[in-house]
Amino acid sequence: MIIAEGKPLVEVAGLIQEARKVLVVGCGGCVTVCLAGGEKETGILAAALRLLRQKEGNPLETVEVTLTRQCDPEYVDMLEKYVTDDVDAIVSLACGVGVQFLAERYNKWVVPALNTKFAGGTVEHGVWEERCGLCGECILYKTGGICPIIRCSKSILNGPCGGSQNGKCEVNPETPCAWQLIYDRMQALGKLDLLMEIQPPKDWSKSRDGGPRKVVREDVRLA
Amino acid sequence: MQDFEPKIIAFCCFYCAYSAADLAGSLRLQYPANIRVIEMPCSGKTDVRVLLEAFEDGADGVYVLGCMEGDCHFLKGNFRAKRRVHQAKKILDEIGIGGERLEMYNLSAAMGPRFAEIAREFTERIRKLGPSPLNKKYASANSTKAGEQE
Amino acid sequence: MKTESKLEKLLSQGHFVVSGEIGPPKHANPEGIKKHTALLKDYVDAMNLTDNQTAIVRLSSIAAGVHVLQAGGEPIIQMTVRDRNRIALQSDLLGAYSLGMRNVLCLSGDHQSFGNHPTAKNVHDVDSLQLIKIVKDLRDQKKFACGEELKGNEPRFFIGAAANPFADPFEFRVLRLEKKINAGADFIQTQCIFDMERFERFMAMVRERGLHKKAHIIAGVMPLKSAKAARYMQQSVAGMIVPDEIVNRMEKAADPKAEGVAICVEQIKHLKTIEGVAGVHIMAVMWEEIIPTIVQEAGLYPRPDAG
Numbered sequence: 001m002i003i004a005e006g007k008p009l010v011e012v013a014g015l016i017q018e019a020r021k022v023l024v025v026g027c028g029g030c031v032t033v034c035l036a037g038g039e040k041e042t043g044i045l046a047a048a049l050r051l052l053r054q055k056e057g058n059p060l061e062t063v064e065v066t067l068t069r070q071c072d073p074e075y076v077d078m079l080e081k082y083v084t085d086d087v088d089a090i091v092s093l094a095c096g097v098g099v100q101f102l103a104e105r106y107n108k109w110v111v112p113a114l115n116t117k118f119a120g121g122t123v124e125h126g127v128w129e130e131r132c133g134l135c136g137e138c139i140l141y142k143t144g145g146i147c148p149i150i151r152c153s154k155s156i157l158n159g160p161c162g163g164s165q166n167g168k169c170e171v172n173p174e175t176p177c178a179w180q181l182i183y184d185r186m187q188a189l190g191k192l193d194l195l196m197e198i199q200p201p202k203d204w205s206k207s208r209d210g211g212p213r214k215v216v217r218e219d220v221r222l223a
Numbered sequence: 224m225q226d227f228e229p230k231i232i233a234f235c236c237f238y239c240a241y242s243a244a245d246l247a248g249s250l251r252l253q254y255p256a257n258i259r260v261i262e263m264p265c266s267g268k269t270d271v272r273v274l275l276e277a278f279e280d281g282a283d284g285v286y287v288l289g290c291m292e293g294d295c296h297f298l299k300g301n302f303r304a305k306r307r308v309h310q311a312k313k314i315l316d317e318i319g320i321g322g323e324r325l326e327m328y329n330l331s332a333a334m335g336p337r338f339a340e341i342a343r344e345f346t347e348r349i350r351k352l353g354p355s356p357l358n359k360k361y362a363s364a365n366s367t368k369a370g371e372q373e
Numbered sequence: 374m375k376t377e378s379k380l381e382k383l384l385s386q387g388h389f390v391v392s393g394e395i396g397p398p399k400h401a402n403p404e405g406i407k408k409h410t411a412l413l414k415d416y417v418d419a420m421n422l423t424d425n426q427t428a429i430v431r432l433s434s435i436a437a438g439v440h441v442l443q444a445g446g447e448p449i450i451q452m453t454v455r456d457r458n459r460i461a462l463q464s465d466l467l468g469a470y471s472l473g474m475r476n477v478l479c480l481s482g483d484h485q486s487f488g489n490h491p492t493a494k495n496v497h498d499v500d501s502l503q504l505i506k507i508v509k510d511l512r513d514q515k516k517f518a519c520g521e522e523l524k525g526n527e528p529r530f531f532i533g534a535a536a537n538p539f540a541d542p543f544e545f546r547v548l549r550l551e552k553k554i555n556a557g558a559d560f561i562q563t564q565c566i567f568d569m570e571r572f573e574r575f576m577a578m579v580r581e582r583g584l585h586k587k588a589h590i591i592a593g594v595m596p597l598k599s600a601k602a603a604r605y606m607q608q609s610v611a612g613m614i615v616p617d618e619i620v621n622r623m624e625k626a627a628d629p630k631a632e633g634v635a636i637c638v639e640q641i642k643h644l645k646t647i648e649g650v651a652g653v654h655i656m657a658v659m660w661e662e663i664i665p666t667i668v669q670e671a672g673l674y675p676r677p678d679a680g
Contacts (some may be wrong), residue, residue: 003496008317009317010317011253040270040272043238043272044271044272044314047272047276047279047316048275048317050279051275051278051279051318051320051357052317052318052319054279054357055318055319055320055356055357069347084387096440108231112479114576136454137642154454154455154481154482154484154485154495154497155497155500156481156501156554157500157502157503158428158503158549159500159549160503160534160541160542160549161481161500161501161540162481162535162537162540162564162612163481163483163540163611163612164534164540164541164542164612165539165540165541165612165613167541170483170484170611170612171484171486177541180541180542182498183542183545184542192548195545195548196551196552196554198503198506198550198552198555199502199503200339200501200503200506201459201498201499201507201518202498203505204498
């Protein structure tokens, strides 16, 4: 899922300083699962914003809505009845995708309440880790199911570099060296010989470097 | 400030504090009338949003009472409450209301006197801090609101 | 001979080579580089020019190499893949060669979080191993990384790579060295050696796989200036092992600098006896002026004439 994290309250408040009435819009997708932008967090943010503005002597009216997903026009449309003339801004607690979908659909000032961090998973309740670099061409079959693109600080395809020590990355003693993990796994699987193959430079045009990407599936299109 | 009577909300776990409050009553222990008790099935029901909204609705102080650590009827509810109170304190600090207006205490159902003592302690703390910054500016508006609740 | 490199010539003639290192300055004045070159050129066979070492912005390694060349030294330009993509790397390779550079050392580069621009974006379009292959293909295939042919002169670099016997996983270090040699590395410069026992084990594995016959392995040494420096290297530098014994010696020494030189000279003398070690690389960071003393005391002066 997409992992996000709330922006500092004061920062969000600063983005809507001029507004008197805002829609605070949560998302029922990834950010609900990673406890950053679901119904609960939407309620907390709205309450905190109101409190802050009340303290400043500039009361704020909030309307809370949590959409099933903000990255899907079908659900984004459902916000329409709340987007009244007196709404000055929309605060989105979705990832960057949701923020943009709201901005594309509604002629209002839309601001993000979260920082979108990475594609990852829950390693324990309250702890999320990055796992996928969204590079557009998966090579996990070459590395024992451990991604060097995103889990190695230098995205090395022929690792590990000289900074790997005691299983940790030189960048942060808390971070496991992805290439140590790959080595251990390949050894356990009896496939160390695969690591002797020189991996050629990656085709980054399949990644963000090729410009904004698009996936089209003709078989499922309706029009 | 002498005649400032703080409004304090005490969120009480049914299994400890709520019974302790009963016990305090039975023992005829005196404690400040500033405390408004709200029963919860467990302190684990504590919700950051509700804590914040208590301030929004005019509280000068809020505290959560849960069971002694390790004695939660639902095993870990009081630990969760502790973390959420901590998070809400941070938000209150950010807003400028002050995290010290929110607290979490642990006690058991048998601690009637402790219940009264916490009520006195906390009321005294809030009395010293003075009215919530929200209530200072909007004393009239909030008193109306609070009056409606009573 | 694959190239016009003086370093290659000396190595192929079987000389035990000595290389040094010059850290380019954090400003635009080349006088320090020229001064160090004049000081070192008779004592080392080639000089590495670091490429924004520890991710701190410095005068570029290629420009520094030009100053070294003009002052009569043999430059080895270091090239990291941290700051440049394959377009910039190849462009700089062509440019460096046109300016007279003949040796290049291909590196990953320290992560930018260690340097003075920790908020920079890193590149890592290719890794150090892929860079080795790119330099080799430019030279031997006359082809760019994309496969397109060079229509004019190809850059003919003597290709260097780094090896760190002190990083983990230890068993894979030799295999990765082999990968680098397979990719095209002609010479190898190792991380500073303090743990001689581990380095000997490494070299035994190198010989077992015959790697010392496929590439010239130049062992890295570093004279320590103080006990504090020794402890810092021991505790704070990733991929470095400094045995307590060395730290203790530095702590007990009446004259730590002299002791640092003595340790370094002992290490060089010992390295000379290890089969498969083709030379030493002296990394005297911020202490370049000590290199002549070390070279002399290690019995490596005068340096051979490449003719």
